[in-house]
Amino acid sequence: MFRPSLRPLVVAVVAAGGVAAAGVRLPAQAITTAEIDGDLRFLSSDLLEGRAPATRGGQLASAYIASALQVAGLAPGYKGSFLQPVSIDVVSADQSAIRVSVSGAATATLRDPEDVVVWSGAATESAAAHGELVFVGYGVSASEYRWDDFKGVDLAGKVLLILVNDPPATSAEPALFDGPAMTYYGRWTYKFEEAERRGAVGALIIHETERAGYPWHTVVGSWAKEQRMLPRDPALPAPLAMRGWITDSAATALLARAGLDLAALRTRAATRDFRPVATGITLDASIPSRVAHLASDNVVGMVPGRDPALRAQYVVFTAHWDHLGIGPPVNGDSIYNGAEDNASGVADALAMARAAAALPPARRPRRSLLFLFVTAEESGLLGSAYFAQHPPVPASALIADLNIDGGNLLGVVRDLTVLGEHKSTLGASLAAYVATRGLRLAPDAHPEKGYFYRSDHFSFARVGVPSVSIGPGTDFVGREPSWGIDQDDAYTAHRYHQPSDEYRPDFDLRGAAQLAEIVLGFGESLANAPTVPTWLPGAEFHRSGTTAAVQ
Ligand SMILES: [Zn+2]
16 A cells, blocks of 8 residues: 655654553554545535535545545444435424414413524424423433433423523532533533423423523524434434423513412522423424425445454544535535545544554454544434444443544644543543653633534433544644634634535645654553443443433
């Protein structure tokens, strides 16, 4: 296999003590900026039309990645194939025909999207929800915090009214629900899943700008449009007929007409004594929709481990290949190329796969390595969720997932950011590993935003696999300390999910090679280690039989 050797950054990776088996010296590996540049340039070119799932450009991307894995000498990773088919249901509500009204203790019509934004929780053309509104506080059941908002009350057939975010920490219990950081119990996804487990027919989350972290128009922009979902797993509870949000003012007015004070209810909901409150208000909603079905693929290749016993365990590396496709033009450009998000991560993971497959079998890590390129991340982590629910080996054999969503195109760094650093032993192991290379981990700048729950590694966490996303920090070699932060802000303001996230000749890919080598080297150290990563006490996801239900 020919690989141009332009500036190999690191020629030897030595396993860090305490992370890898003592004395294991990993063999020479070279990841080049040229190979990353080639993949990045192709995957983010206009030819691939933004790599939306189930489009020509998306199919070209997955086929290209599968071929690259085959050429590099990896084994097919899913039932003898490099492709794992993923079906996606697309539900488009007829916005003008949505009707939401209430009767009983209060009578009103709720306007969509001024008062509520609702959508069907299932891939059905005529969703209808009818049931009594019950206020369930934060809608949380969390034994590790000795918190249960439901108190065994039967909520079958009800429509739940739920507060956004975690129950607040108090001066007496500053670490309650991880203090200012958001736990999974604060995410809207959890609230809907818990409502399904309770047998509810619908759920409305009460929006508050500060507690949600985004204004009402973001709710409208995010949900008053088509919804993409995996075909329903029949083993899961029945889906909600209606999911939605209601404005704080609409909820306050509605409850007031039924003689209830939302501010007072909110105060009660901040205590462990809270019990669900029946409102006497009946909600009726009908949501006519169109349903379409798409077919896309995850791409997966495998490098077998050298240890006959341990090779049945796997370290997984993930990067999503999809992006937004063709969309509304901005400055005359309608192709959302997704160079940084996430052709950069794919190019890194492909370089890692080539380096791992190039090792002679006797010098490979003891456990096996899976290189997984998932589809439909931008549709709600769908490809990774499907893989985690339908892995080629039992999920218990997956010892860790290391995800890259956004590589480093700006040069060599002294620090890395890690989503999930404090959830599992992976954080401390990675800190020790990078310290041997003169790097450090930067603290999560926005723990209150819950980014841990918003990238593909989270799909693995949900089935109990310790997982992190790893990316560059902001401390760049040869730059002022503020430079990296300015670059971050410029990306968020001007390129994130815009057509301007495209290939630029001035990318400094030495940072990309650095990140790829670190993530691969760290993964190999896990694959050689005497013990496997575990969740820390208090993390929401464990290996036990009670992993959070996945949809
Ligand atoms: Zn991304």
